[in-house]
Amino acid sequence: MVGDAGTATDAGVRYGRYHPAMDFELSEDQLALRDAASDLLSSRADPARVRAVVDAGGGWDRALWADLCAQGWPGIAVPESAGGIGLGWVEAAVLLESVGAHLAPAPILGQMVALDALVDAAATGSGSTMSPWVERLIAGDAIAAAAFRPLRADRNEHGDWTLRGRTEPVPFAPSADVAVVRASDANATDSGADALFLVELAAHRPVAEPVMDRTREVGRIELDGVSAVRIGGSDAALAHVDRGAVAYSAELLGAAARCLDVTVEYARDRVQFGRPIGSFQAVKHRCADMLVDVEGMRSTAWWAAWCLSVADDETSIAASTAKAWCSDAADRVLNSTLQVHGGIGFTWECDVHLYLKRVQLDRVSFGNAAFHRDRLAGLLRARVESGVSVI
Secondary structure (H helix, E strand, O other), rough: OOOOOOOOOOOHOOOOOOOOOOOOOHHHHHHHHHHHHHHHHHHOOOOHHHHHHHHHOOOOOOHHHHHHHHHHHHOOOOOOOHHHOOOHHHHHHHHHHHHHHOOOOOOOOHHHHHHHHHHHHHHHHHHHHHHHHHHHHOOOOOOOEOOOOEEEEEOOEEEEEEEEEEEEEOOOOOOOOEEEEEEEEEOOOOOOOEEEEEOOOOOOOOOOOOOOOOOOOOOEEEEEEEEEEEEOOOHHHHHHHHHHHHHHHHHHHHHHHHHHHHHHHHHHHOOOOOEHHHHHHHHHHHHHHHHHHHHHHHHHHHHHHHHHOOOOOHHHHHHHHHHHHHHHHHHHHHHHHHHHHHHHHHHOOOHHHHHHHHHHHHHOOOOOOOHHHHHHHHHHHHHOOOOOOOO
């Protein structure tokens, strides 16, 4: 995204480029990236290939994953100095929007979120521990999962950490080699004791659970005294929530935007009472409401991605705003998609149900709308109490 001249930030140094003030338009390079992503997924994650994964009971497409890794998708926001492409979270959001639009059955979202946490950890002194995982995750030789629900962390007299607890259903956790998770220090007395941990899952991979969304595999990570590496404190845990919220908002945007396009096309082609159903006022109004929701999703998701790229002070506010709006708006868009399609929308042959199921899991991943509204209220309240404007 481009805009008027601004002030360089630490994030600008990290990503190796200058970040000006935000403009809600993609640059030419970002538009080219979006087109390339759409072209790749149109051929590698077309409906037939997605349905092949679904019909097999769910999971992911290894060939598609290899193609995405060959294009450098996992490391899109990783600095070149760490082996990545060196762009930012706006570019990552562009890719994730395409992932949502095509229902791509590949573990790219969790990989991006986890990688960013490990890169931050490596930059702050954990390089010897994190760098090998960063290299493997960028190459796609290992899979990472990113969990939201906090676990409990215990530290022994030698300074070693162990984790206990059970996460929410995490996409692709059953195939993950490592997971980035939040945990609260069981011995801490303050409420801000959340920290970020890396745990290896070779011996603790969850079993894939039966879920509605069979374009992915899902499992709950359950740990009982499993060794883990602390990769950051409360700031890292906060950033982890922000990254996950932005990533899922972008994927929700992609799914909703694609369903809007499909619905408008169907309304033009479907004839009832001798006229296309899109000519009926009730259908027009519903499609117009869908457009308003999608454009609102696009504005909030891109704003949040930009804030994350430049380490803006409002990153957490932007991330929670995006996730709260995108979670609810995507649900409304998918409900309208189903209604306009009528009886055909309920059938297995129609792709609408695949998008509906994908959205239902994305809506609650990394915090549902209610969680992020509460979080947003707390963030804004703190600003008001400190005398800072909320606008």
